[in-house]
Amino acid sequence: MKRFPYTEVDEEEVPAPAKGVKVRWLITEETGAPNFAMRQFTVEAGGSTPLHAHPWEHEAYILEGSGTIRGGDDVEALEAGDVVFVPPDELHQFRNTGDGELSFLCLIPLQKS
Amino acid sequence: MKRFPYTEVDEEEVPAPAKGVKVRWLITEETGAPNFAMRQFTVEAGGSTPLHAHPWEHEAYILEGSGTIRGGDDVEALEAGDVVFVPPDELHQFRNTGDGELSFLCLIPLQKS
Secondary structure, X not given: OEEEEHHHOOOEEOOOOOEEXXXXXXXOHHHOOOXXXXXXXXXXXXXXXXXXOOOOOEEEEEEEOEEXXXXXXXXXXXXXXXXXXXXXXXXXXXXXXXXXXXXXXXXXXXXXX | OEEEEHHHOOOEEOOOOOEEEEXXXXXXXXXXXXXXXXXXXXXXXXXXXXOEOOOOOEEEEEEEOEEEEEEOOEEEEEEOOEEEEEOOXXXXXXXXXXXOOEEEEEEEEOOOO
16 A cells, blocks of 8 residues: 655646646556556646546546636536546546646546547 | 536445445546446545446546545555556455545546457
């Protein structure tokens, strides 16, 4: 078993076209994970993740802040305690529309097929 | 894309030998998940999950409260913001040793092999 505070993992800047986004890779293959990875993202006020699609899904949980999630042509408001599922190949984007930081967990499969 | 507050999912009592534990299955195959499931657990003060092992891993994130996680012979304190990885086949148990509710996300693979 491994237990550690999320702050023990270094934050990395997510490159453009992400805007004001940082990521911590909390659980990865290096941790010993056989199937899926846990990441924590923070998006600064006014920032956003890229509008993009890929062949793997997202399972996300909003920890703090407020914003929006776009999935396909649908845009919905986000707040702490919200659960988000983005299916494979759907265009999607997280935006921070609040004044504070938007923070969420976002998990992906390790086998991206 | 699907977005919903975690409270939209009904809580289920986890049967004994769990003690004071409830679970919400937030993201499952029914949601469309191809690879892994997201559950949220709450453990009441003094409660605990079963001391058990199984051939699939746990990836957990502590949302609220305090307690302990046992993994094998190791026992560590838990608080909000802690990340826990329990590898396949390791004996483990979450305990709420605080005064309030212990709440955490715990994800598992859908293919339990």
